[in-house]
Amino acid sequence: MHAVGIVAAAGSGLRLGADRPKALVPLADRPLVCWAVDTLRDGGVADVVVAVPGDELSAFATVLPLDVRLVVGGSTRTASVRAALAAVGTGVDAVLVHDAARPLTPPDLVVRVLEALSAGARAVVPVLPVVDTTVVVDDDGGVADTVDRSVLRRVQTPQGFARDALVDAYAWLPPDAELTDDAAVVRAAGVPVATVAGDERGAKVTVPHDLALAELQVSR
Incomplete structure (x- = not known):
C-alpha cells in the first residue's frame, strides 16, 4: 500500500506564546514539525507533504529534509489540509494526516x-x-x-484515509467550511470512521505547559 503523509503545520504559535509558527518551535533543539515528519517516516510513510505558512517557506525548507514537499497552507486547518491533499497526486492508496503539534506520537501508532x-x-x-x-x-x-x-473518546492523529475517500469528501465540502479534523470531513460525506488505540505520548502541544511536559519526556 502506497501511503502519503500530510503534516498540518501552518498554525500560529500565539497560544504557545511563541514568536514563530508553532511547528517551528523547538523541542529538545528540534522544531516540532521535524518530530512529526520523523514519526510518519519511522512508522512506514516515506512520502510526506507539509502545509506551511506562505511567508515561512524558506524557514521550513531549512529545517526539513530536502525530499519533504512543502505547500502553502491556508488560514484554517481545513484549508491547509485541502492544499496539501491537492499536492498528493494520483497513484496513492492512502493518506495519513498528522498534526505538527503532536511531536512525540510513537511510530507504532502510525503502524x-x-x-x-x-x-x-x-x-x-x-x-x-x-x-x-x-x-x-x-x-x-x-x-x-x-x-x-x-462512550466518549479523545481523538488523536495521524488519521488515515483511503485517498479517494478523503479527496471526494473534500470535493464535497464547501470551500468556506471549517471542521475540527479530517475524520469530521469524511463523516460529513457519509464515510464510516473506524478507530484504533491511541497513545498518551501523542498529546498535543498547545500551551507552554504542554511544551514543558514534552521537554520532560524527551529528557528522561
Whole structure:
C-alpha cells in the first residue's frame, strides 16, 4: 500500500506564546514539525507533504529534509489540509494526516493506522478513553448534566484515509467550511470512521505547559 503523509503545520504559535509558527518551535533543539515528519517516516510513510505558512517557506525548507514537499497552507486547518491533499497526486492508496503539534506520537501508532487501512477501513482515527468526569454546563456555567464517559473518546492523529475517500469528501465540502479534523470531513460525506488505540505520548502541544511536559519526556 502506497501511503502519503500530510503534516498540518501552518498554525500560529500565539497560544504557545511563541514568536514563530508553532511547528517551528523547538523541542529538545528540534522544531516540532521535524518530530512529526520523523514519526510518519519511522512508522512506514516515506512520502510526506507539509502545509506551511506562505511567508515561512524558506524557514521550513531549512529545517526539513530536502525530499519533504512543502505547500502553502491556508488560514484554517481545513484549508491547509485541502492544499496539501491537492499536492498528493494520483497513484496513492492512502493518506495519513498528522498534526505538527503532536511531536512525540510513537511510530507504532502510525503502524496501527496503516494496518487498519490495509484491512479495509476507509477512514480510521486513533482514540483514547476519557478518564475524567465530564459534564454539560448551562449558559451560567452551572452543571446541567453528567455525560456517560464510557462512550466518549479523545481523538488523536495521524488519521488515515483511503485517498479517494478523503479527496471526494473534500470535493464535497464547501470551500468556506471549517471542521475540527479530517475524520469530521469524511463523516460529513457519509464515510464510516473506524478507530484504533491511541497513545498518551501523542498529546498535543498547545500551551507552554504542554511544551514543558514534552521537554520532560524527551529528557528522561
